[in-house]
Amino acid sequence: MSSPVLARPRPEYGAGDLLTAYLPGSFYYSSPGGTLLADGVHAIVRRGAGGSHADAAARALAQAREAGVAEPIVAGAIGFRPDGESSLVVPSVVRRAPAPEAGDVQGTHGAAARSWTVTPRPEPADYVEAVRKALLHIETGDIDKVVLARALDLTADEPVSVPPLLASLVWANPAAHAFAVDVTAPGDPAARTLFGASPELLISRTGNTVVVNPLAGSRPRVADDPDDAENRRRIDDLRTAEKDRAEHEIVVRQIVDVLRSLCSELDVPDPEVIGTPTMWHLSTRITGTLAAPDDPASSSLAIAEALHPTPAVCGVPTSTARDVIADLEPTDRGYYAGLVGWTDADGDGEWVVTIRCAEAAGQAVRVYAGAGIVAGSDPDAELAETSAKFGTLLAALGVDGGAR
Numbered sequence: 001m002s003s004p005v006l007a008r009p010r011p012e013y014g015a016g017d018l019l020t021a022y023l024p025g026s027f028y029y030s031s032p033g034g035t036l037l038a039d040g041v042h043a044i045v046r047r048g049a050g051g052s053h054a055d056a057a058a059r060a061l062a063q064a065r066e067a068g069v070a071e072p073i074v075a076g077a078i079g080f081r082p083d084g085e086s087s088l089v090v091p092s093v094v095r096r097a098p099a100p101e102a103g104d105v106q107g108t109h110g111a112a113a114r115s116w117t118v119t120p121r122p123e124p125a126d127y128v129e130a131v132r133k134a135l136l137h138i139e140t141g142d143i144d145k146v147v148l149a150r151a152l153d154l155t156a157d158e159p160v161s162v163p164p165l166l167a168s169l170v171w172a173n174p175a176a177h178a179f180a181v182d183v184t185a186p187g188d189p190a191a192r193t194l195f196g197a198s199p200e201l202l203i204s205r206t207g208n209t210v211v212v213n214p215l216a217g218s219r220p221r222v223a224d225d226p227d228d229a230e231n232r233r234r235i236d237d238l239r240t241a242e243k244d245r246a247e248h249e250i251v252v253r254q255i256v257d258v259l260r261s262l263c264s265e266l267d268v269p270d271p272e273v274i275g276t277p278t279m280w281h282l283s284t285r286i287t288g289t290l291a292a293p294d295d296p297a298s299s300s301l302a303i304a305e306a307l308h309p310t311p312a313v314c315g316v317p318t319s320t321a322r323d324v325i326a327d328l329e330p331t332d333r334g335y336y337a338g339l340v341g342w343t344d345a346d347g348d349g350e351w352v353v354t355i356r357c358a359e360a361a362g363q364a365v366r367v368y369a370g371a372g373i374v375a376g377s378d379p380d381a382e383l384a385e386t387s388a389k390f391g392t393l394l395a396a397l398g399v400d401g402g403a404r
């Protein structure tokens with residue numbers, strides 16, 4: 001008679017357990033698909049010259065399996081620029097839990113309330129001027145669209161602790177794609193953590209199904225609107241505004257072009273309006289069936305790299321828009337407008353667009369926000385839109401967002 005195989009039972013975690021267990025240095029990611037906390041570094045994933053992150057990840061995952069790592073993943077962040085920074089690892093230990101729900105997350109806004117000095121980069125008037133210059137590029141036909149971003153540099157009177165900020169972000173919007181990634185590079189004077197709560201899914205892949213959910217076209221959400229009349233008016237306005245529909249359509253078109261070459265079926269519904277605690281956005285939830293899921297080009301990270309940068313963060317045509325961004329934005333984007341997520345050895349995974357985010361190092365936090373500029377954009381309205389987008393992070397930081 002054979003004896004039963006003894007297996008150590010897998011511990012079960014709740015989303016709140018993993019959020020509470022997060023410490024800087026770990027990788028945290030939660031979304032409606034579930035919660036993931038990854039600790040330790042089994043291997044650092046570096047692409048070779050001219051190679052892709054997806055190829056480097058596939059090699060690292062194969063080696064990790066050979067080394068006996070059970071169900072390895074590659075997790076981390078990739079910066080905006082093609083030659084920019086990346087921070088990808090095969091973690092030593094991965095814990096998973098269901099998606100966070102309102103009830104199981106403790107937190108408050110302003111968890112880190114303290115005194116801050118705030119320096120806008122550039123000054124708001126200079127951002128408005130940059131939008132005007134971008135509109136000239138659109139008028140002359142160099143580009144159809146560009147996303148112009150700005151940053152706020154915040155300095156606290158003591159070192160910034162990321163865990164309560166992350167908890168605040170998840171508490172404020174459990175349905176967001178919340179993340180915290182160690183992005184410290186050799187030689188950095190202090191550990192750096194990228195964290196945020198992105199509403200924009202770049203791609204999720206489960207088996208042969210992919211979901212891509214671009215957002216573009218926005219209105220600030222009114223917090224104090226007792227009968228919701230003003231918010232309803234803004235939603236209707238956004239749904240029908242020609243400028244916003246055009247801005248959105250540019251993004252969907254580029255994404256569909258990429259997915260068509262990979263999918264045997266593609267469902268592209270009409271845009272709808274979705275809300276975050278601070279914004280309303282036009283959203284299109286695209287679903288596809290992969291024609292060749294075993295092809296390395298169909299892994300979640302390979303598709304994410306093929307889609308990046310979408311015109312939700314860069315523009316059209318991509319390379320000219322990138323040049324316009326380099327010319328008009330005074331600060332390097334770093335990890336902002338890149339991608340954050342994870343992929344496993346089967347190619348399944350989830351990557352989000354790195355927006356509604358900040359980078360913390362020592363006493364400093366840099367918060368980013370951008371807005372899509374197309375023909376018909378109003379420079380003052382774009383400034384107001386970026387101010388509203390800062391609200392996601394500023395609320396968590398306990399910084400008054402007025403007139404930023």
Ligand SMILES: C=C(O[C@H]1C=CC=C(C(=O)O)[C@@H]1O)C(=O)O
Nearest residue numbers: 216217218312355369370371372
């Ligand atoms: C670039 C950002 O947002 C993008 C995502 C949603 C709506 C957007 C917009 O309406 O401009 C942007 O494309 C950002 O939040 O920094």
